[in-house]
Amino acid sequence: MVLKAAAQPGATTPPRHVAIIMDGNGRWATNRGWPRLVGHRRGAERVKQIVRACPDLGVDWLTVYAFSTExxxxxxxxxxxxxKIFRRYIQREADGLAAEGVRMRFIGGRERLDxxxxALMSGIEARTAGNTRLNLTVAINYGGRDEILRASTRLAAKIASGQISEPTEADFAACLDTAGCPDPDLVIRSSGETRTSNFLPYQAAYAEYEFTPTLWPDFTPDHLAEILDRFGLRDRRFGGV
Structure with a gap:
């Protein structure tokens, strides 16, 4: 049973967009004397559970960091x-994601992927494009600095061609991989590490952060619900008083 996030007196608005750095898969396996890939496979199973729990917890957008440029x-x-795990996940979950109303998309540079x-990524994006129950974004070969560089190149090309004369923040955001997605309200990192690791540096400028010691394969929907409860107690002023 999933522990639903409880409403708190005077709480802030629940996070519409949660982003997760899914860390600790390799250590989880190593601690048990198993190959690191066993941990990554278990981590992929955990993603399935979190994806299914998000709509009931009031999360509309979920972004997960699957593979970085590093x-x-x-x-x-x-x-x-x-x-191989990424390919299997897409193949095995395509029907379920489509049936459950999940829209899936990917961010990051694709040119280095096989x-x-x-083809699988493009196919599931097209198949689920009309779904609205949950927006799932998977970052593969993603690095925030790389994204900003690519976005700057796109924006410069638009300026050079005369499409834009005086660029705004909105113009720049439209050149990012996440164009059309709201900025994350909450970023979670599992495994006890307290680095942001080049994950959504532009988009998460005003996000709240939660660092949990739980390794990703052990991170359950109940853990997520507890973190959402704590988020509800935070006072988000965005520079105001």
Whole structure:
């Protein structure tokens, strides 16, 4: 049973958009004497549970950090294993996501991903484009600095072509991978690490952060509900008083 986030007296508005740095898969497996990929597979199963819990918890947008631009530094075996897990996840979950009203999209540079994975990503994006129950965004080969650089290049091209004369923040946001998505209200990182690790640096400028010691494969919908309760007690002033 999922513990629903409870309304708190004087609470702030529940987070519409939650972003998660899913950290600790490898350590979870290593602590048990298992290969790191076992942890990544268990982490993918946990994503399924969190996705299904979000609508009942009042979350409309969920963004998860699956693979960063820095993760290519890992062993070839682990990288190839992760790409296989991504392909299997999309193939196995496509029907369920479509049936449950989940819209799935991806952010990050796709050019380094293999053709089969890119095709699967484009296919599920098209198939679920009309869904509205939950917006799920998966960051693969994503890095915030890389995204900002690519967005700056797009904006410069628009200025050079005369499409934009005096660029605004809205013009820049429209050039980001997350164009059309609201900024995250809450960013969660599992595993006890307290770094933001190049995840949505522009979009999360005013987000609240929660760092939990729980390793991602152990992170349950009840953990999420508890964090949402704590979010409800925060006073978000956005520079005001």
């Amino acid at each position: 993760n290519w530094k890992r062993s070839t075996e682990e990288v190839l294993g992760l790409m 053709d089969k994975l890119q």
